[in-house]
Amino acid sequence: MDASALPLFCQHLLSQLASPPHEVRRLFHGRGRRWAGLEQLTADWLDGQVQISLFKEQDADFLAALTAALHDLVQTDIWQRSGAVSLLVQHRDRVGSPMEVIWGELQTWQQVTENGLKFQLDLGQKQNNGLFLDMRYGRRWVMDQAKGSKVLNLFAYTCGFSVAAIAGGAAHVVNLDMAKAALGRGRDNHRLNGHDLNQVSFLGHDIFKTWGKLKKHGPYDLIIIDPPSFQKGSFALTTDYAKILRRLPDMLAADGKxxxxxxxxxxxxxxxxxxxxxxxxxxxxxxxxxxxxxxxxLDHDSALKAMVFAR
Structure with a gap:
């Protein structure tokens, strides 16, 4: 990246913080490659905490320039009026993805709101905090579609889609993920929103060894598939996605999506x-x-693909 582009980054942040978001929101998306010299940098508003993320390790000169620019940023009137309580830098390319506190104090457990729903984030502990912000419209779509439906949420992670489905009136949601700790966070997210957990199932299993159990819970009116691109020992996008797609007709209701x-x-x-x-x-x-x-x-096809299919 290019340290000479950092003033543009700070200027953009200040323009966003002049009217801070009312919900959790990305403030700057360098990963979209629309900002030359800032391609590995993002910034998120986490309902008061501002998290800068570095996706690749940078040289010492760039890091020093970034730190100096951020120290200047927190002295501005716009920052002081924004309601921000901390400024954090996460080094995602380092072992453990450590979080550096530039200003304020890190609140490890951060509750945020999206589409009127509450979610619990875990900051400074893992690479991902528990909510992928680019899927905001996808969760809203699920909320709009869910009324009266039976929903299957594959690769559920912390159950963001499930929370949206129950909020939208789903009859029942089945969440599947190998990471039982993530599903536990999903339970917490449902509780935060006052949901009846009798309407939600949590299966901590390998998807490729669970088809029989999943089919028994069906048929489903809506099936959501949101896998990682690669998960060592369990999932590779280009080879394993097809194994899921071929199972869909047997689990989907006649008019399912x-x-x-x-x-x-x-x-x-x-x-x-x-x-x-x-x-x-x-x-x-x-x-x-x-x-x-x-x-x-910069390339629409490189961004998140959330695709709807139906019989």
Missing amino acids: VLACVNSPAVSPQFLIDGMADEAPELKFIERLDNPPEFED
């Missing part, structure tokens, strides 16, 4: 369209959901 997602910049939307045509041809592509405007990408 599928929200299939990919967040790898190396994969285009056509990957899912072709994969579905090959593995489950009775499911037709309906639409690609918009991404939030703050996640604009």
